[in-house]
Amino acid sequence: MRPEAAAVTKISALLDEAITESRNVCRGLYPVRLRTEGLVPALEELTHTISERFKIQCTCETSTRRLQCDVTTATHLYRIAQEAVNNAIKHSGGRNVLIRLADLAQEFQLQIRDDGSGVRAMPTRSGGMGLHIMDYRARSLGGTLRIDSNGNGTTVVCVVPKK
Numbered sequence: 471m472r473p474e475a476a477a478v479t480k481i482s483a484l485l486d487e488a489i490t491e492s493r494n495v496c497r498g499l500y501p502v503r504l505r506t507e508g509l510v511p512a513l514e515e516l517t518h519t520i521s522e523r524f525k526i527q528c529t530c531e532t533s534t535r536r537l538q539c540d541v542t543t544a545t546h547l548y549r550i551a552q553e554a555v556n557n558a559i560k561h562s563g564g565r566n567v568l569i570r571l572a573d574l575a576q577e578f579q580l581q582i583r584d585d586g587s588g589v590r591a592m593p594t595r596s597g598g599m600g601l602h603i604m605d606y607r608a609r610s611l612g613g614t615l616r617i618d619s620n621g622n623g624t625t626v627v628c629v630v631p632k633k
Contacts, residue, residue, distance in 0.1 A: 501548065509537045509544040513551060513569055520567065524559050528567045537573055543630060546607040547571070547580050550615070553600045554582035554626040562586020562624060577613075580628040588619040604628070 504512035513530045520528040537544070551569050558567050564586025572579040601617070604626070608615035613630035 504544055504548055505541060509539065509547060510535055510571065512544075512548055513571060516548070516552060516555065517567075517569060520555055520559070526559065526565050526567060528555065528569070530569045530571070532570070533572045533574075537571070537578070539578065540633070543578070543611055543633070546611055547578065547628065547630065550604045550607050550626070550628050551580060551582055553604050557589070557600055558582070558584035558586060558624065561589055564623060576632060578630045578632065580630075582626040583623060585623045587623075588621055589617070589624050 501512045501515065503515050510530075510532050513532070517528040517530040520526065539547075555567055555569065558564055562584045564584040566585045568581075568583045570579075570581040570583070572581075605615045608628045608630065611630045613628060616627045616629075618625045618627070
């Protein structure tokens with residue numbers, strides 16, 4: 471066997487790994503399941519991906535299997551969950567994240583809770599864009615975003631009225 475064979479084998483494996491990672495990133499940018507199957511399956515896929523990728527416990531609890539909402543509402547709620555989970559991973563140091571989605575009589579309630587160190591309660595001018603964008607998404611749906619944080623974790627709650 472030629473001396474270059476080992477290097478070629480390693481490069482090939484690294485390329486396969488990079489392609490797989492690129493596909494995973496693309497799925498996160500536009501979750502196909504959101505449009506084809508709805509918000510609940512998309513959130514379940516998000517929790518599975520997060521658990522696998524970051525080796526933390528990420529779970530999803532829902533009050534219904536099939537949420538009756540339009541694509542715009544589903545997309546905004548998904549993006550809020552995605553950003554809150556990413557913030558928990560990057561900033562909290564927690565090992566557990568829970569996404570809870572409730573279909574209530576007059577509203578949808580999305581809650582993302584982690585067991586990390588906590589963050590600032592609400593975005594400030596100097597804060598990151600993620601919190602501002604989550605708040606903007608909630609308000610664009612006529613809803614509200616609340617962030618509760620203490621030394622035992624952070625809870626992001628988004629409440630959106632049904633149309």
